[in-house]
Every structure is written in structure tokens, then in C-alpha cells.
Amino acid sequence: MSPAVVALGGGHGLYNSLTALRELTDDLTAIVTVADDGGSSGRLRQEMGIVPPGDLRMALSALCADSEWGRTWRDVLQWRFTTDGPLDGHAVGNLLIAALWDRHADVVSGLDLVASLLQAKGRVLPLADEPLTVHAEVHGPLGIQHITGQAAVASTEGRVARMTLEPSDPHVPAETLQAIAGADLVVLGPGSWHTSVLTHFAVAPVAAALTDAGGRTALILNVGDEDDEMEGQGRADEVRALRAAAPGFTPSVVLVDSADGDDTDLADELRNWGVPMRVAPLCAQGDAHAHEPLALRRALAQVIAERELGVREEGPSMAG
Numbered sequence: 573m574s575p576a577v578v579a580l581g582g583g584h585g586l587y588n589s590l591t592a593l594r595e596l597t598d599d600l601t602a603i604v605t606v607a608d609d610g611g612s613s614g615r616l617r618q619e620m621g622i623v624p625p626g627d628l629r630m631a632l633s634a635l636c637a638d639s640e641w642g643r644t645w646r647d648v649l650q651w652r653f654t655t656d657g658p659l660d661g662h663a664v665g666n667l668l669i670a671a672l673w674d675r676h677a678d679v680v681s682g683l684d685l686v687a688s689l690l691q692a693k694g695r696v697l698p699l700a701d702e703p704l705t706v707h708a709e710v711h712g713p714l715g716i717q718h719i720t721g722q723a724a725v726a727s728t729e730g731r732v733a734r735m736t737l738e739p740s741d742p743h744v745p746a747e748t749l750q751a752i753a754g755a756d757l758v759v760l761g762p763g764s765w766h767t768s769v770l771t772h773f774a775v776a777p778v779a780a781a782l783t784d785a786g787g788r789t790a791l792i793l794n795v796g797d798e799d800d801e802m803e804g805q806g807r808a809d810e811v812r813a814l815r816a817a818a819p820g821f822t823p824s825v826v827l828v829d830s831a832d833g834d835d836t837d838l839a840d841e842l843r844n845w846g847v848p849m850r851v852a853p854l855c856a857q858g859d860a861h862a863h864e865p866l867a868l869r870r871a872l873a874q875v876i877a878e879r880e881l882g883v884r885e886e887g888p889s890m891a892g
Contacts, residue, residue: 574598575756575881580782582608582627582768584862589759589792590634590694592868596876600694601751602631603778605771607704607737610723612652612662616670623679623703627768628696629665632683637691645690680745697751699775700742706767709734722767726800732766732813737774744777752781756881759872760823761792762863765810766801773818782821789823790875791847792868795831795854796861808837815845823847827871829854829863850875 574597579589582605593600606623608614613626633649636642649665665686672682679701687695710717712730719728725735752758760782761769773779782789791814793807802810807828814821826842826849828835833851842849852871856864 575876575879576751576754577601577757577759577876578603578751578755579759580769580772581605581761581763582771583630583763585761585763585768585794586627587630587634588863588865589762589868589872590631591865592863592872593759594635594693595869596873598693600635601755602635602694602696603748603751603772604628604631604696604698605704605768606698606700606702607706607722607767607771609705609721612666614723615662616666617703620670620674621703622670622673623698623701625666625669625673626663628683628698629663629669629686631696632686632690632692633665635687635690635692635694635696637693639691642691649686649690680747695751697745697748699744699748699772699778701745702739702742704742704771705738706771707736707738708732708766722764725767726764729803731805732801735766735770735774735817737771742775744775749777749781752778752785755785755788757876757879758782758785758789759792760789762794764801765794765799765813770814770817773814773821779818779821783818786822787824788879790825790827790872791823792827792854792863793829793832795829795863796859798861806837807832807835808841811838811841811845825850825875827852827854827868827875831855831860 576599577597578601580603604627608624613624617624633646636646651664653659683696706722708719708725710719710728710730711733719725763769828851830853854863854867856862
């Protein structure tokens with residue numbers, strides 16, 4: 573029997589972890605933050621008042637069937653228009669998801685319909701079914717700044733000292749909380765640390781569910797320095813930020829790339845937290861700023877095996 577696995581994050585980080593996990597279980601759920609306000613997602617959010625669809629689309633694409641049908645529809649969803657008009661920059665998948673929400677007015681049902689179209693090997697759920705706005709206090713060269721919006725937070729130089737969401741008490745779909753509660757393994761990260769990972773702990777019922785699931789959670793730290801929100805900071809700072817945002821949460825293991833395996837500051841921080849550090853080569857070849865799905869799969873398969881959870885036999889892989 574395959575383990576029930578839930579992965580949380582956003583954007584390319586979640587895409588890579590889902591690509592890794594899809595070969596390890598038949599019971600996979602992605603939970604995606606909904607605070608994006610840039611690009612195609614931000615334009616649709618502003619025009620229609622909807623949850624930004626972009627990161628949800630990315631997660632759905634990662635779970636498409638490994639068949640000509642699934643890959644074709646994945647590529648269609650990811651296709652972006654290049655025009656001189658208002659369609660420029662819009663992803664087809666964002667428009668499709670927006671149309672389904674406009675027709676059905678139910679976020680989860682709309683995502684399930686797209687998953688059916690892709691013959692997806694898993695389910696994608698939102699952190700909340702209403703759009704979230706990030707407010708952050710950033711300490712930087714211009715002093716203390718109060719920044720609004722995910723895109724603005726990511727591009728503001730300095731250290732995020734505090735982050736809140738608006739609304740502060742958004743509605744969380746029951747399916748999202750049920751997925752976390754029923755998971756044999758929760759995978760948290762990688763992703764933009766404050767606005768894709770820590771955001772989950774800013775929503776009270778999700779924070780409570782994740783805290784309860786801490787003993788079943790594998791935390792994946794970022795690699796490289798592509799995360800603009802953590803510019804000039806290291807892996808130990810990611811751990812410190814998480815502990816400050818979620819003081820009651822303790823994962824069962826932390827996965828760290830080999831490049832950070834000799835980081836004594838990180839080792840000391842994890843030792844003080846009482847969490848074991850698992851070091852493995854996790855970077856994509858030739859790209860120190862991205863996780864490699866096959867390497868992630870090996871590391872996560874070991875975590876699943878150690879928990880004595882069943883791993884399904886691997887079929888053809890979309891990630892090599």
C-alpha cells in the first residue's frame with residue numbers, strides 16, 4: 573500500500589519535489605500557497621478577484637499522466653502567449669483555471685477538473701480558497717520598511733523580520749486540513765522561504781495541522797542563493813526563520829544538500845532544535861540553485877523506507 577504523502581510549497585521548488593514524489597506513491601497531494609501577485613497570476617487576480625492560479629498550475633503540471641495525453645496537456649497548460657495585446661504573458665493553464673472558477677465558483681472543484689484533464693497522479697489543493705496578501709517588515713539598507721505583496725517582498729533588499737497575511741483568518745478548504753491530518757509523510761519545502769514555505773504557518777488551522785504532523789514531516793532546505801527573500805543569508809537562517817514563525821513545530825528530519833553539509837552554523841542550529849540532518853547531493857547538475865528531482869527522489873525514498881512505509885514499484889519516470 574502506497575503511503576499518503578502531502579507536499580507543501582510553491583512554484584519551481586514544489587514542482588521539483590512533486591516530480592520526485594510522484595514515482596514513490598500513488599497517494600500524493602500538493603498544498604499550494606495562494607499569495608502570488610505578479611505576472612499572469614497577479615493580473616488575473618486583480619481583474620477577477622480570484623485566487624492566483626500560477627503555482628497551482630505548476631503543481632498540476634508536475635502531476636500530469638506520464639503518457640502522450642498527459643504530457644501534451646501539461647505543455648498546453650504551461651504555454652504562454654507572446655502578443656502585442658492583453659494576452660501577452662498569460663499562461664493557457666492560468667486562463668483555463670480562471671474560466672473554471674468563473675463558471676463553478678468552487679476553487680477545489682475547478683482544480684480537480686484540471687487534474688482530471690491531465691489524468692494527474694495526485695491532487696492539488698490551495699492553502700486557502702481566497703487570495704492572500706503578504707505584508708512584511710523588511711530590515712535593510714533603507715532601514716525598516718513595511719512591504720505589501722509577494723512580488724515586492726521578493727524584490728526588496730534586506731531581511732524579512734516579520735510577515736503577516738491579509739486576511740489574517742482566511743477560509744481553508746476542509747480537504748486541505750484532511751490531507752495533512754491523514755498524511756503518512758509531509759514534505760515541506762523547498763521554495764521561496766517566507767512567501768511559499770513559511771506562509772503555511774501564518775494560517776492558524778494549517779499551522780496547527782502541520783505542528784501536529786511534525787513527527788511525520790521531512791523539511792527540505794533550499795540550495796544555492798536564488799531565493800531573493802533570503803539574500804545574504806544561509807541555511808541556518810532558514811531554520812531560524814522557521815523556528816521563529818512556528819515555535820511549536822519540529823520536523824522529524826531535515827534534508828540538506830551536500831554543499832551545505834559542512835556548515836557548522838547549520839549543524840549547531842539543528843542540534844539545538846533536536847532534529848537530525850540528512851546530507852545528500854540534491855542539486856541539479858550544472859545548476860547549484862535548483863533541486864534535481866531524481867536526487868530528491870532517492871533521499872525521500874530513504875525517508876519513507878526508514879518510516880517503514882510502502883514505496884510503490886517505480887514505472888517509467890518523467891524525471892530520469
